[in-house]
Amino acid sequence: MRIKKTYINGLGCISAQKTFDTVFLEEAELNENDTILSLKVPVYKDFIPPVAIRRMAKGVKNGIVASTLALRDAQLETVDAIITGTGMGCIEDSEKFLKAILDNNEQFLTPTSFIQSTHNTVGGQIALGLQCKAYNLTYVNGSVSFESALLDAKMKIEEEDTSSVLVGGIDETGDYTMSLFKLIGFIKEENQSPYTVLNSTTKGVVFGEGAAFFALENEKKEHSYAEILDVEILNKLEVQDVEKRIIAFLDSNDLAITDVDAVVLGYNGDVESDLYYKDLADSTFANTPQVYYKHLSGEYDTASAFGLWVGVKIIKNQTIPEIVKSNSLEKSAYKTILLYNQRNGIDHGFTLISRC
Amino acid sequence: MEALKQELKSKIVEVLNLEDIAVADINDNDALFGDGLGLDSIDALELIVMLDKDYGIKLVDPKEGKTIFQSIETMAAYIGANRVK
Numbered sequence: 001m002r003i004k005k006t007y008i009n010g011l012g013c014i015s016a017q018k019t020f021d022t023v024f025l026e027e028a029e030l031n032e033n034d035t036i037l038s039l040k041v042p043v044y045k046d047f048i049p050p051v052a053i054r055r056m057a058k059g060v061k062n063g064i065v066a067s068t069l070a071l072r073d074a075q076l077e078t079v080d081a082i083i084t085g086t087g088m089g090c091i092e093d094s095e096k097f098l099k100a101i102l103d104n105n106e107q108f109l110t111p112t113s114f115i116q117s118t119h120n121t122v123g124g125q126i127a128l129g130l131q132c133k134a135y136n137l138t139y140v141n142g143s144v145s146f147e148s149a150l151l152d153a154k155m156k157i158e159e160e161d162t163s164s165v166l167v168g169g170i171d172e173t174g175d176y177t178m179s180l181f182k183l184i185g186f187i188k189e190e191n192q193s194p195y196t197v198l199n200s201t202t203k204g205v206v207f208g209e210g211a212a213f214f215a216l217e218n219e220k221k222e223h224s225y226a227e228i229l230d231v232e233i234l235n236k237l238e239v240q241d242v243e244k245r246i247i248a249f250l251d252s253n254d255l256a257i258t259d260v261d262a263v264v265l266g267y268n269g270d271v272e273s274d275l276y277y278k279d280l281a282d283s284t285f286a287n288t289p290q291v292y293y294k295h296l297s298g299e300y301d302t303a304s305a306f307g308l309w310v311g312v313k314i315i316k317n318q319t320i321p322e323i324v325k326s327n328s329l330e331k332s333a334y335k336t337i338l339l340y341n342q343r344n345g346i347d348h349g350f351t352l353i354s355r356c
Numbered sequence: 357m358e359a360l361k362q363e364l365k366s367k368i369v370e371v372l373n374l375e376d377i378a379v380a381d382i383n384d385n386d387a388l389f390g391d392g393l394g395l396d397s398i399d400a401l402e403l404i405v406m407l408d409k410d411y412g413i414k415l416v417d418p419k420e421g422k423t424i425f426q427s428i429e430t431m432a433a434y435i436g437a438n439r440v441k
Contacts, residue, residue: 051394054373108409110371111401 010074059172087301169305208298266341
């Protein structure tokens with residue numbers, strides 16, 4: 001059996017930037033003053049019926065809008081599978097539900113926030129909206145939640161019976177969770193702005209949230225954006241082994257470092273976490289155009305889905321916007337792009353995409 | 357009774373997140389479910405919890421709900437007669 005290729009035929013992205021009705025970050029604004037980036041959202045009611053919207057937290061709304069945009073972009077009515085990745089799930093409703101338990105002394109628990117608080121709420125709501133009873137799975141694997149979903153999606157596409165998959169990464173912030181993250185130093189301390197991502201000397205990150213969806217198909221179309229060549233995830237990896245791992249990953253796809261036209265790295269501004277990218281930037285990919293993106297999206301478990309959106313847009317537009325360049329190198333053509341993301345040395349995700 | 361009806365309308369709008377509906381838009385005899393406000397079974401659960409939490413009324417027989425939650429008028433009458441707080 002010949003393994004089928006995986007093409008990205010549609011995109012939808014809701015983020016801290018205006019990514020839902022723009023071409024490619026032409027309206028991007030750098031915010032280095034806040035420790036939590038807020039979203040730029042569309043008019044939800046243009047996408048979701050008012051009766052349904054009243055129960056939805058922002059993550060669900062963003063997931064539904066981003067997936068709708070991806071499907072429309074791919075000119076698809078429905079899909080053979082819906083696969084999502086999320087690190088924290090619907091944390092807003094989880095907080096609401098847990099607070100209600102405490103406030104009401106474990107009594108009078110209302111159903112809505114409980115129903116909406118599960119990690120697979122977004123996947124479920126998309127399926128309900130589409131009346132799609134096909135394969136529906138949500139991966140919750142920290143910073144490789146999205147890559148886990150993407151890997152599954154790719155494997156589904158390679159199967160004979162699956163021609164289209166909607167895959168996405170969604171995470172939302174919750175006030176209480178953010179306050180805890182500040183307390184334990186996950187989020188940078190206040191009053192230390194500007195919070196630059198590159199060459200940061202402090203611990204912690206600027207946090208964010210968002211939803212990015214991709215309509216994948218086993219068929220190349222006129223409007224196809226890129227092909228997903230490979231996805232690999234690893235739980236733990238030592239700094240000194242990253243280059244070796246990347247070379248092996250590329251080699252398994254018959255590629256070498258010099259074949260990579262741009263590398264998209266998941267710098268998040270945490271001085272220790274970003275050590276993983278230092279040697280890659282200074283040595284391995286010293287002659288390769290380098291891209292970063294979390295200064296625009298903030299850090300969250302599925303920020304790499306925003307990173308993939310950036311990578312795919314680079315391939316489609318054949319240009320790297322100044323605002324995401326982390327070095328000054330350019331290429332005349334961007335055919336093959338490697339994305340690498342990890343957080344604090346765990347949950348390493350490698351994604352390889354190419355022009356199709 | 358009039359004050360209770362107003363209170364119920366406010367609570368329903370707030371508890372059920374009826375974003376596009378103002379208290380003034382709800383008439384005392386409007387159907388809460390179906391063609392009226394268009395509430396559904398999850399809303400019914402929210403209303404049952406609200407009766408318990410705010411008025412101390414525990415609905416033992418779910419069939420009762422159909423009559424009680426017909427409209428603001430029927431809800432107010434039932435709460436007025438059965439409330440313990």
